[in-house]
Amino acid sequence: MERVSLKMIANELGVSIATVSLVLNGKNKNGRVSQGMSQKIIDKAAELNYVPNNFAKSLKMGRSKTIGLIVADISNVFFGSLALHIQICAEKAGYTVFIGNTNEKLIEMEKMIKLFKARQVDGLIITPTEGSEKLIKDLLKADIPFVLVDRSFPELDVDSVLINNYQISNVSTKHLLKKGCRNIAFVTYKQDQFHINERKRGYMEAMKEVGLFNPENVKEVRYGFLEKDIRKAISQIMKSEKKIDGIFFATNSISLAGVKSLFNYKIELQKDIQIMCFDESEAFYLLPFSVPFVKQPIEEMGKQAVRSLLSQVERHANEERHVILNAALINK
Amino acid sequence: MERVSLKMIANELGVSIATVSLVLNGKNKNGRVSQGMSQKIIDKAAELNYVPNNFAKSLKMGRSKTIGLIVADISNVFFGSLALHIQICAEKAGYTVFIGNTNEKLIEMEKMIKLFKARQVDGLIITPTEGSEKLIKDLLKADIPFVLVDRSFPELDVDSVLINNYQISNVSTKHLLKKGCRNIAFVTYKQDQFHINERKRGYMEAMKEVGLFNPENVKEVRYGFLEKDIRKAISQIMKSEKKIDGIFFATNSISLAGVKSLFNYKIELQKDIQIMCFDESEAFYLLPFSVPFVKQPIEEMGKQAVRSLLSQVERHANEERHVILNAALINK
């Protein structure tokens, strides 16, 4: 079954390729093609089940109607949800999504950017890995439309869709304080990414404000050694001189590993120790007590990312370039 | 910054486009281009940072080096993991992955197939939705390389990567029996998909074998009304005339909702009632007791799917066309 081209339609109707192209692209505005012929072409295209050749189109037009999505790990629910909404949203606008994983590795991120550039995507949506400023700067120089999501680099002037990390962490910490906690630990990744640092800052400021901040209470774990480091961190927390009565986990993976690790101790969670998690997990619903957590507006993030990107790609009036969405503290 | 083409390289070196093309594609086998010129071309390409135009290439060659992945919902961990490994594997082979979600809807699946066909992907990896035989048949007719994964249609002769649903369910049920259960319920989706039916069959055969099968103990819930229907099913189970002492949940979503729902009753799980789940969930690790579950070899599934697809696309000797991988019963 041979592929149907404009040429075939043109031949069957005895007109030129150009005429067919004009009609099928709705570009016969000023009555360039007669009503009758227009209809004939449309009908014939339907009859032959014409599907445009996107390669030829893209080659000619220089636009591919594709976007590349680069996330850390698509098997992570957060990124999976983000990808879901981005795909749905992009499709509505006529764009198709390529997907790539970095596993939080700079070199993989670089590879993916290169790959997608070679694929001539019209734009990129990226959750940048730690230390990828240079890559992002290169992207800026290369004048490729892109938008960062979930994370960004404050010193770079790039389009981004983020949440109010500082504020929500601050509020969440205060929530623990309000519940009566006086000695709250903060468990985070050993890294240097703005969004994570902001979460820490939110916690620290809240603690300082009431004169209860203790640097000892900030525990850092390594991404590649999560389980092991968490065990150690929790152990330290449990042995703490001054009894810890609250723990704030800075990310979803840390939250899960942390809670899991806490089960090894005979304490009553949400009684002896209050916990606060970042991101939702279906796991929380299986626990015999309720876990307060920070819920990110993932669907909205995806939508805004696509919107922001397409406004660059299609040269709209450049909407808001730095979108900050509000996360919610869920406590039921 | 203008895009670098073969033409530019050719002009700079005063040779023809063809020569440059041959060299950069490693097709100057029989010494068609001299060593010296070859090197010059390679160097110049590097210097100008040449990136081939994939559209032109695909247009000419009729192959795009892309594959389309169609899953139900990329935010579901199972599909996310599958996608992760498929992407990694495909990339290694020089293919890039498009992603699409069906949300288990036939019409969305159709849309995605159409979309990816228009994108001229070289092949498709699909987890087909219920009732999509016709779409799959059309795909066969259209002679498009594809492979079904996770699910298939036994009456259609299509390439597929599945797990041993019947056998693992049979074994898992027997495991419950061995633990002393005598009246085991099976909770599944109200649908008609082969892989799910096979799970049911595995359970039924095991029960029949020991003369303990009771049709009343099979409960069906609707995909779109999971929470509600599960509550009802669990309620029925708890009210069962003859006390239920084991429950086998047929999918990961059902497992989670089921366990969650069970918490509303004052029974001791894994004591009063033994449970068995399909698919792993991080949530299980948060429970104070261990949950036995069926673990699917997702990475292997992804790898095999890509391998199988590419053997079609690249016309290798057609390896195994019906791959059945073994799931494992995890019980720690």
Added chain:
DNA sequence: TTCCATATATTAAACGTTTAACCTATTATC
């Protein structure tokens, strides 16, 4: 009649590749 507008289509170049077929100069063979 001559000129102009209008309606309706066509022509042809261009996008950047790939590749079969062809060309030319040099060297080897008889």
Added chain:
DNA sequence: GATAATAGGTTAAACGTTTAATATATGGAA
């Protein structure tokens, strides 16, 4: 010295579009 083989390229068509520029026929106005 004639012929053939080889090395080292080049030419040109083709893939399927888009679109600016051009063509042609018809009818109306002057």
